[in-house]
Amino acid sequence: MADSITVSSSSALDALLQPRSVAIIGASDQPHRIGGRPIESTISGGFGGKIYPVNPKRETVQGLTSYPSIRDVPGPVDCAIIAVPAPMVAQTVSDCAEHGTRATIIFSAGFAELGADGAGAQTRLRDAAREAGMRLLGPNCIGALSLSAGWYGTFTNIQANVRLAPGKTAIISQSGAYGAHMFYMSQRRGVATDLWVTTGNEADIDVAEVIAYYARHPDVQTIMAYTEGVKDKDRICDALDLARTARKPVIMIKVGDTDVGAAAAATHTASLAGDDAIYNALFEQYGVYRAQSCQEMVDVAYACQTGNFPKGRKLGIQTVSGGVGIQMADEAVKTGLKVPATPDELQGKILELMPYAGVRNPIDVTGQVTNEPEVIGKSIDLSIRESGFDAFAVYLASTPQSPALKDYLLATFKDLRERHPDAPMALSMIAPPDITAKYEALNIGCFEDPVMAIRAIAALNRFHEVFDRAGPEPVQGLPEAAIPVPDHDISEAGAKSILASSGIPVTRESLAASPGQAIAAWQSIGGPVVLKIASPDILHKTEIGGVLIGLNGPDAIAKGFEDIVTRARAAYPKARLEGVLVCEMVSGGVETVLGVTRDPVLGPAVMFGLGGIFVEVMKDVTFRLAPFGIEEAHRMIDGIKGRAVLDGVRGAPACDVDALANALSRLSVFADENGDRLQSVDINPFVVLPKGAVALDAVIVPRPDQSQTSKPD
Secondary structure, three states: OHHHHOOOOHHHHHHHHOOOEEEEEOOOOOOOOOOOHHHHHHHHOOOOOEEEEEOOOOOEEOOEEOEOOHHHOOOOOOEEEEOOOHHHHHHHHHHHHHHOOOEEEEOOOOOHHHOHHHHHHHHHHHHHHHHHOOEEEOOOOOEEEEOOOOEEEEOOOOHHHOOOOOOOEEEEEOOHHHHHHHHHHHHHHOOOEEEEEEOOOOOOOOHHHHHHHHHHOOOOOEEEEEEOOOOOHHHHHHHHHHHHHOOOOEEEEEOOOOOOOOOOOOOHHHHHOOHHHHHHHHHHHHOOEEOOOHHHHHHHHHHHOOOOOOOOOEEEEEEOOHHHHHHHHHHHHHOOOEOOOOOHHHHHHHHHHOOOOEOOOOEEOOHHHHOOOHHHHHHHHHHHHHOOOOEEEEEEEOHHHOOOOHHHHHHHHHHHHHHOOOOOEEEEEOOOHHHHHHHHOOOOEEEOOHHHHHHHHHHHHHHHHHHHOOOOOOOOOOOOOOOOOOOOOOOHHHHHHHHHHOOOOEOOEEEEOOHHHHHHHHHHHOOOEEEEEEOOOOOOHHHHOOEEEEEOOHHHHHHHHHHHHHHHHHHOOOOOOOEEEEEEOOOOOEEEEEEEEEEOOOEEEEEEEEOOHHHHOOOOEEEEEOOOOHHHHHHHHHOOOOHHHHHOOOOOOOOOHHHHHHHHHHHHHHHHHOOOOEEEEEEEEEEEOOOOEEEOOOEEEEOHHHOOOOOOO
16 A cells, blocks of 8 residues: 555655746746746745746746747756646647656646546646656646745735745645635635645646645645545555644545445445545544535634644633533534533632632633623633643633723733643634734634634544554454355345355354255244345345244244245246245344445445434444454444444443444455455344344345346346
């Protein structure tokens, strides 16, 4: 897997982002034009290297000597911008390669976005560049830049909109327009950025490679990313793992839809999976914060600038409004934080300060703060020292801009920061930028929206947990006797046999070809049994009366056998009947659903959820990319809303969650090793008992292009 990111060496993208010499091919003397803006911005930005405009029709461009072709440029070129019509791009790329250019940015459109012919032309560009050892950004992108280098390799007007000195947040966007939007919003939110890349059609350099570059870059602390989809699982997983190992938060927006398979009607897993579900699995495994809007993205990046990541989930809330405090507490619970009661002794001390206050948590100082502003600092100080909470959120409304209180409040928080320099703290308040900046200078994040203040704290805590987590666990491969997924349709009996050979527990059962064999199987099991029709052509057995439950005694077994076979032949005359499966009855425990689906890019993903209404109606499921170990399986189990059911409710015993986690991990290894042959798996129900767990039913669907068998009418 490591080889997938080796192309992202520092020198490869340094030429793009830290060039010492640049050429603009298609250069314009008019600064507002596509070929003119990079020159004007780079000159204005104070670039210290060489700038070579290329335009055969002009001797000078914006006061600089112009050259007819890049072949005529007198010095080496680290990075060239290509801003010429699409029909001229191929020759221009060839000229750049011949000149020894290390990287090119292709603004020009008219390639893969237009269809097969354009995609072919784009592939030829990539191949020509790779043969010469030259990197390509784009085509159909709007460029890259580095504020600290004064290099503006873009035709957007970013340089004129820079408000902040270069900072430690870096931006990568597949979409050019959205990438510019991210930059503008970051500047307005106070997120100090430096490096910025848009990848466009991604003929060569893609989002994953840039994330890997940022993960290695010593001056990058936080990564903001936008993508419409990734092209290579190993590249994106390696890149995100590099960022996690480097303890660099990745905040990402993912949009777009993907068809994840043609078997949605055949299994719960495939019908519940979708582009979002599979990408959520990727983000959960690698600790990416998935933002739902650009505002949320920049707010979380803003919070990351403090570098102050809460080490636990216990949150203390102080507010001047009881209602807002409740809203903040609700959001804290929704985001996985805890809002424990203030310790009794501390409650007493705060009540001595404020007999009128609500002190349980949230601590409500009420509107009396205008008469007694000193109580805010004292109560926060007491909370930080004695509560045992991990982070603190304070809602101040518009008090910080009050003429009578603004100076006192600012002095109060300066004192708090001096006393508690490392306490994670977020303020929700309304104030003009000059006042807000004074609180930010104390390394305290400020949010107008109290809900976003809570989300930011939750995000920071989640990053801490991710960074402290060990890397992906090594997983044990399949047993030598494991049966691979065949290239034809499989009955339940066949599916269970395959799964059992891979270490996934299934019911005791036998396949009977006659009533006599069914009776012998019942006798061997020694109790009530379930009879099921066994056919690779009948997946939904209950719909035709192909399942009988709780049969006991030879007469019941014999009659049940005949009834099931008769119904199957009537419903599916052309179906291949293997016989009747005689299964042990399993009682007690909690029904869950395990499954596998296959994403066309990210490969097989494992699903888990509780059975019954939880999966049918609430769709309370989680996914993870295969393969994964026991610890990730436990995190997967903990991720469902109905997790408490497994701990025992209404007197029921707790379930063997370790056995469940082991089964999920084994299923992930099975899915990974059969990835090219497997479309989906549905193990439903998978019953988790007080001791052990077992699959009661299973469906395995081979990949459609692997199966040569058509379904019967």
